[in-house]
Amino acid sequence: MLGKVESTLVLIATGEFLVGILGNAFIGFVNCMDWLKNRKIASIDLILTSLAVSRICLLVIILLDCFILVLYPDVYITGKQMRIIDFFWTLTNHLSVWFATCLSIFYFLKIANFFHPLFLWMKWRIDRVILRILLGCFALSVFISLPVTKNLNDDFRSCVKVKWKTNLSLRCRVNKAEYASNKIVLNSLTLFPFSVSLISFLLLILSLWRHMRQMRLNATGYRDPSTEAHAGALKAVISFLLLFVAYCLSFLIATSSYFMPETELAVILGESIALIYPSSHSFILILGNNKLRQASLRVLWKAKYILNRRKF
Numbered sequence: 346m347l348g349k350v351e352s353t354l355v356l357i358a359t360g361e362f363l364v365g366i367l368g369n370a371f372i373g374f375v376n377c378m379d380w381l382k383n384r385k386i387a388s389i390d391l392i393l394t395s396l397a398v399s400r401i402c403l404l405v406i407i408l409l410d411c412f413i414l415v416l417y418p419d420v421y422i423t424g425k426q427m428r429i430i431d432f433f434w435t436l437t438n439h440l441s442v443w444f445a446t447c448l449s450i451f452y453f454l455k456i457a458n459f460f461h462p463l464f465l466w467m468k469w470r471i472d473r474v475i476l477r478i479l480l481g482c483f484a485l486s487v488f489i490s491l492p493v494t495k496n497l498n499d500d501f502r503s504c505v506k507v508k509w510k511t512n513l514s515l516r517c518r519v520n521k522a523e524y525a526s527n528k529i530v531l532n533s534l535t536l537f538p539f540s541v542s543l544i545s546f547l548l549l550i551l552s553l554w555r556h557m558r559q560m561r562l563n564a565t566g567y568r569d570p571s572t573e574a575h576a577g578a579l580k581a582v583i584s585f586l587l588l589f590v591a592y593c594l595s596f597l598i599a600t601s602s603y604f605m606p607e608t609e610l611a612v613i614l615g616e617s618i619a620l621i622y623p624s625s626h627s628f629i630l631i632l633g634n635n636k637l638r639q640a641s642l643r644v645l646w647k648a649k650y651i652l653n654r655r656k657f
Contacts, residue, residue, distance in 0.1 A: 351415055354613045358620055362408045365624030369397040369404070372627060375640045388475045392451055393630060393637075395479050396444040400623040403437035406430065411616045428493065436490040439535060441623060443482035445589070446538040446545075451475070453545040457552035489534055539589065546586060584629055592622035 376394045380386040386394075410430055454468045595618035631637040 351610060351613060354617050355411060355415055358408060358411050358617045361620035361624045362404050365404045365620065365627060366401060368624065368627030368631065369400045372397040372631065372637060375637055388472045389451060391475060392444065392448050396448060397627065399437055399440035399444055400627065403441050403623055404620065406434045406437055407616050407620055410434065411613055414612060431493045432490050435493050436486050439486035439489055440483065442535045442538050443486060446542040447478060447482065449542040449545045453549045457549050458556060459552065585626060588622045588626050592619055595619035
């Protein structure tokens with residue numbers, strides 16, 4: 346029964362991976378082609394492209410870890426391979442969170458309407474410093490990920506298979522506790538960018554609510570185009586928050602799995618949930634960006650045209 350459950354979860358994870366690669370690769374391809382065409386790239390396109398690349402790497406690492414756990418469990422016994430995988434997982438995880446935070450701040454500064462001097466100063470400066478901010482996020486993510494390569498014990502995952510050995514059982518439990526505590530500390534560092542992103546989105550929601558209220562009072566009809574556009578942005582913000590919360594909970598499941606009887610199953614379950622956020626949120630970004638949405642409609646129209654021609 347456990348084998349069937351694992352196979353089902355791996356199949357689901359593979360499907361989520363393919364969907365996520367499709368959406369994020371589309372974002373990167375459209376923005377890169379526009380960059381080559383115009384010889385310059387807008388700040389929003391640079392953030393979206395960086396976010397898409399980080400999520401593609403994150404998707405690859407999560408699925409790779411999932412397949413190794415199921416097909417090659419002996420690899421988990423040796424520390425060198427797992428140091429490499431955990432390092433890149435931590436790196437891409439932090440990059441994705443930090444770049445998403447940059448995106449939320451950028452949306453807040455560009456869409457919100459506040460007249461505080463600090464807000465106006467940041468609104469004026471954001472386009473000039475966005476590249477340095479992204480590079481700073483990359484350097485910070487690398488720095489945070491380095492402890493993974495030093496503190497990971499070689500045999501922390503093999504203790505489940507050698508529990509019957511009295512001398513090793515206690516040592517394995519200590520190693521698992523040390524590893525889990527390190528992972529919890531490193532993952533908890535994402536709470537800061539998540540908090541910044543949450544505050545930015547809450548302020549954006551406040552600004553959108555005030556704007557919608559003003560439009561209802563001033564517009565002749567309730568279904569004003571501007572009001573509908575702001576309502577659509579509000580839906581995108583709420584969906585982002587829900588997906589991000591599910592993403593954080595999945596890492597909590599994967600980390601706490603080291604104290605559960607069925608460690609492998611819990612890890613695969615957590616990874617399957619984790620794949621939902623980087624896979625589905627890319628399509629939310631596509632629908633919320635006019636250039637990406639128009640490009641996706643052209644692709645769908647061409648695909649439909651080709652299919653119709655093959656029928657006849």
